[in-house]
Amino acid sequence: MTTGFTVRDALYDFCRRTGMTTVFGNPGSTELRMLRGFPDDFTYVLALQESVAVAAAAGHALGTGRAVLVSLHSAGGVGHSLGAVFNAYRDRVPLVIIAGQQNRALLQTRPFLGADEPATFPRPYVKWSRQPERGEDVPAALAEAYRVAMTPPRGPVFLSVPEDDWDLPAEPVAERTVHTGFTASPEALREVADALNAAANPVLVVGSGVDDEGAMPVVTRLAERTGAPVWISPLSGRSGFPEDHRLFRGFLPPVRDQVRARLEGHDVILVLGAPVFTYHVHNENPGPVVPEGSRLFHLDCDPVQTAWAPVGTSVLTTIQAGVSGLLDLVDEAERPAPEPRERLAAPPATDPLDAGLVFESLRELMPADAIVVEEVPSYRDDFHARFPISRSGGFLTTGSGALGWGLPLGVGRALAAGPGERVVSLIGDGSMMYSIQALWTAAQHNAPMTVIVLNNHGYGAVKALGRRIQIPAVPGCDIRDLDFVQVAAGLGVPGRRVDEAAALKAALAEGLSHEGPFLLDVGVAGDESAMYEPWAR
Template sequence: MTTEFTVRDAFFDFCRRAGMTTVYGNPGSTELRMFRDFPDDFSYVLALQETVAVAAAAGHALGTGNAALVSLHSAGGVGHSLGAVFNAHRDRVPVVIIAGQQSRAMLPTRPFLGADEPALFPRPYVKWSRQTERGEDVPAALAEAYRVAMTPPCGPVFLSVPEDDWDRPAEPVPHRAVRTGFAPEPAALREVADALNGAANPVIVVGPGVEDEGALPLVVELAEKAGAPVWISPLSGRSGFPEDHRLFQGFLPPVRDQLAARLEGHDVVLVLGAPVFTYHVHSEGPFIPDGAKLFHFDCDPAQTAWAPVGTSVLTTIDAGVSGLLDLVDKADRPAPEPRAALARPGAADPMDPAFVIEALRDHLPADAVIVEECPSHRDLFHARLPITRSGGFLTTGSGALGWGLPVAVGRAVAGAGERVVCVIGDGSIMYSVQALWTAAQQNVPMTVLVLNNRGYGAVKALGRRIEMDTVPGTDIPGIDFVTLAKGLGVPGRTVSAAADLDAALAEGMAHDGPFILDVSVVPDDSPAYEPWAR
């Protein structure tokens, strides 16, 4: 065996210096040389399917604020993972994806497992993608990929490595830093500040970029200084504003006319770190109320380019809001009317999902991190379980199911012992149920609460919107989630009676390691139900 410094040595040396010492993956033949003499200070977290590997790595990244490393197996493994890659891209999560490839000498013969055009395969849902021309260039490409992943807007990157590259001689990658924050031009800040100062009734819309860039305290200060109520953007993957604050108004719907109606009466709209806007179904009408001016702060040139209305300012949120705070006058506007308190549903069997969420709120540890993937109940979940601290909530803003459970596992692996609570639909969990096995092997502090309505409730609701009385393929009866989880190493309880819920939640939160609760809830079959309705 050679003793010279190799591509493998340089690769792990860079990962060590970048803080990427946990590898999520599912191994195969084209990755074996990568893991020869695997370093003792690295850990490998095995996922049983590549979607789980990428999403768990994303959860790890969201927990640490640093890019996470994931290893995929050749073309097939990359193909399996693409739903999670799509989510990571849309949700701006920095994941460094390394994919195995057959040896360079074999590539002209289109070998078994080989990727014909590996750099094109995951596009356009990665920020950067490459297979180097020479093996010795792999470490420098890795360093470039990491820097791209961590530059706002963050996101996944992809590097394909032929298996014989790992043993080639290489040089260490020199250390260098990239300072990624950037501020808007002063004239742009002045324009926005003047608009806020002259507004009769301004409003702020926050998106996931606020939390991703650590700007939540500054945004709270700006809202209070301007006296502006705050909404969270449609289908946001984070919270972005304390939901118990007196200025918080709720969540904008992903429907154009409904969204504009929520903003009616506001003459200046300031959007921070969010698309303008994300819609789920088509509707006519203005994007914002007639006569209102919209200003948009975001770090992504693509977002600022396609926004259909208003004036976009290219900036990281921290820098942009800091600049505004120096220019915005202290306003003396009355606070908005408090949001109406919601009555707590009574106990009934099967249970109202709102009853379950209220009970969950009673049992949550103070430092719990909530991961949500229950499309049928997302809005009632937010209405009844306010997120009050930065980092306390994760979901997907892109909509590809199978993200929540493995994200919760990765977030728990990256944590410091705080309880991670994954609230998930019975349809959603089956897209990546293998993540339970990884949770059991890692013995993570995680409680999985399945809101089991025995079907795809959100799809049924969308069908009713277009006057479909029945939607084929939306009923999913007959799954025993507790037995399934037990087979993967996770204990749990089935809860079909409201009288048993409190005891089950107490057990689930106190359990040493992962625990699943399969809770039967009323199906959302009401003709008036819409998953974004408030």
């Protein structure tokens, strides 16, 4: 036993070795012993609510490519965080979540703040969860949790630690290396390659797994070699293909008959790093998943997704390795490029502002290396149609739909920004109020980010979906009398209100050039169209 070395020392030693030296959290009584003697070379990022801590940690993890440590407070804090944990799980973000627990001697009395079944509480939206039987086992459990979080498909893990464990004697975690990339058998990849080589009209559908692995370059080469048009999978949390590329067709809507209509005429469909498929709207007569006569192949690193896929042939592989293997087997094809995508008409410069004018003005003014974080469900289709993302890691959103993710995700990503990088967060007014406390964290760290609130005074996405199913008036969807500029100022973030098209570009320029965080409250016209209607051909 290392003299004087404790479980707490083992935690910080392991985190230092794995690069988890930025800790996101909201401290409480059961975490105090863990935080004793907090190391000088670590940074504690305080969030004012636990869901903000988890989402901000996720943004930081996506920016650095490493797992991030999150500290939550016992059962209540874990409960607050679960919407964000759900998003992190669905979006494959590696987080090591440690929750405080009451003293082991108290647990049999069901104490104040104690978690009765801590390991089951966050399931099924964590990859791994445990409360070790002995305090001495905490360091080994932490190391296992980290390795699980970083193994594809990456995702959040959960460790509950009773407060008295931290002072127990322990040994340092042994050095270990785990290589996590893997690929399918040559026979499986040959089957996919033969289908692509024999196809008359193949198509690719890419999901967030492509961007997660940094596999956009190899996927682009595969598309160019096969001449296959490319769609982004429904409700993808990231991009995965350069959206200004001649082969890019758009984003598939999460409606079965519309997905099938867009894939009509393609005899081979190759889905990369995405579910098959994510739907949001139910049709009374949805029909088959893919067009009649189409063959679907599916590459993904998640055994759950490959087992669950309802049609086709799934191949379990990491995307980088699998697509690289396909490139060795797929022939160069000479197929005509698809017709250029239909461009949307220029948005009107009217008051109240058209959201499309905001997107096109932002695209014109935004720095080339800026990162867009989007949570505007009412205008998502319009955004994607007007604002193509062209580089890996340049776009983040939520693929799961639990609101309140976008703002703190942007804060965490801004805290991981490289020199000169800026984050632009497009947030709906409804989404903003789920996690507005994140502005305070942004102000405390002078995060390089511009927050643009698209303010249509309500839950426009819910209204649009209501109209789609013949509910013209949905109660509880109007939000009035919110002054985001004043709220932001109270949390330490300057800002301004924009209601006129003539003032938009000057306001955007001011927000984008501000040194730290800046908020623009932009009044936009309500979206009266139905969601998920065709916008790209």
